[in-house]
Amino acid sequence: MTLQKGEGETWPIQVGADTWHGGGKCLDGLIAELAIYKAALDEARVVAHLKAAGVEPRKFPAAGAAPPKPPAGPEVRGLPGAAAKPPAALP
Numbered sequence: 162m163t164l165q166k167g168e169g170e171t172w173p174i175q176v177g178a179d180t181w182h183g184g185g186k187c188l189d190g191l192i193a194e195l196a197i198y199k200a201a202l203d204e205a206r207v208v209a210h211l212k213a214a215g216v217e218p219r220k221f222p223a224a225g226a227a228p229p230k231p232p233a234g235p236e237v238r239g240l241p242g243a244a245a246k247p248p249a250a251l252p
Contacts, residue, residue: 177188211218
């Protein structure tokens with residue numbers, strides 16, 4: 162099986178090793194299952210694969226979405242732009 166790089170140019174598909182770039186880096190582990198598709202899978206198909214494997218999918222915010230608000234913390238005193246008072250001197 163090959164990967165189409167450009168018009169009329171293909172590369173062999175390599176799984177678990179990169180002998181073309183980086184001088185022979187290899188995966189230090191096992192690959193249990195492998196599937197190659199002609200196009201990216203939609204979310205429903207990825208979720209189905211994960212659930213079939215017994216893994217509960219995690220939800221991530223959409224790209225470009227506003228970051229979540231931080232949890233409430235200690236009260237912030239003072240107003241923006243107001244001069245801060247120096248701490249009291251120790252006796």
